[in-house]
Amino acid sequence: MDLLHLGSYTLSSRLILGTGKFSSASVMLEAVKASGAELVTVALRRFNREQPGDDLFTPLTSIPGITLMPNTSGASTAAEAVHAARIARELSGSPFIKVEIHPNPQHLMPDPIETYEASKILAKEGFLVMPYIPADPVLAKRLEEAGCVSVMPLGSAIGSGQGLATAEMLRIIIRESNIPVIVDAGLRSPSEAALAMEMGCDAVLVNSAVAVAGNPPDMAEAFAEAVAAGRKAFRAGIMEKSGLAAATSPLTSFLGSEA
């Protein structure tokens, strides 16, 4: 059985789903079910009595086999992220935390320094820390040493649909990492998720590509199939590229040939 190990947890699905940007909670829930995801991300927000339907706690936790991974989005410093993580853990009952600290709404690039500081503190407090990071091999290694259970480098900017713009850096991170590498952000289509898995990523986290699709549950299922196919291909061993042709059919003894 090919399982994904994150701290003390083992997951059979390598697709992690975000829950933002869906047209409604019911569509999001259908997509989560169709994706087969066992880990889903949620954001911590103020309760608004005018919009009680925003509360996803009960609908999500009533899906069997789902574990919540709250994120710290909205935090722009390590201190804010640590505070949010502690609150989120009280509510989720889950040790997972996605450390997400992006101070600039224009590009949403993660702040590596604050992310590192928050991750170090939270790992010491027993959280299963999953930091969302720039695709930086040095930072990824430092976070591994700080006790994170995975690193989640971005493929491209959040919600951009630019795919695996960081592919070469991701390859280095994957080669060097002793903890699971999860591509988080930027994926647009299932083929990109499959490619990430073929490169040796351990999982992908997808939100926008599913949430804004014409049919989110079908797109969730398509991503699940692509992730499974990419993973299987990676494990099966992908052929090397060559600059020269190599025939797959015999080139001799053709019908009517002299030889």
Next chain:
Amino acid sequence: MHKMPQIITIQVNGEPFTLPGGSSVSDLLAGIGPEEKTVATVVNDNIVRPENRPAASLEEGDRVEILIFAGGG
């Protein structure tokens, strides 16, 4: 002569909110509506766990945050 119940003003999610003095965090939630188990409560930056809410008395000027899990990636 009746003693008027004391009214206190606190901040709830950044907005002013009045309620009778001596109210607890549980009383506040009961008045506002969310189910206890689906929200996290923070008073003056300190997390108040569900089991401690009935005994957590609110004081004039307290800053209360009531937080939920909403959609996010």
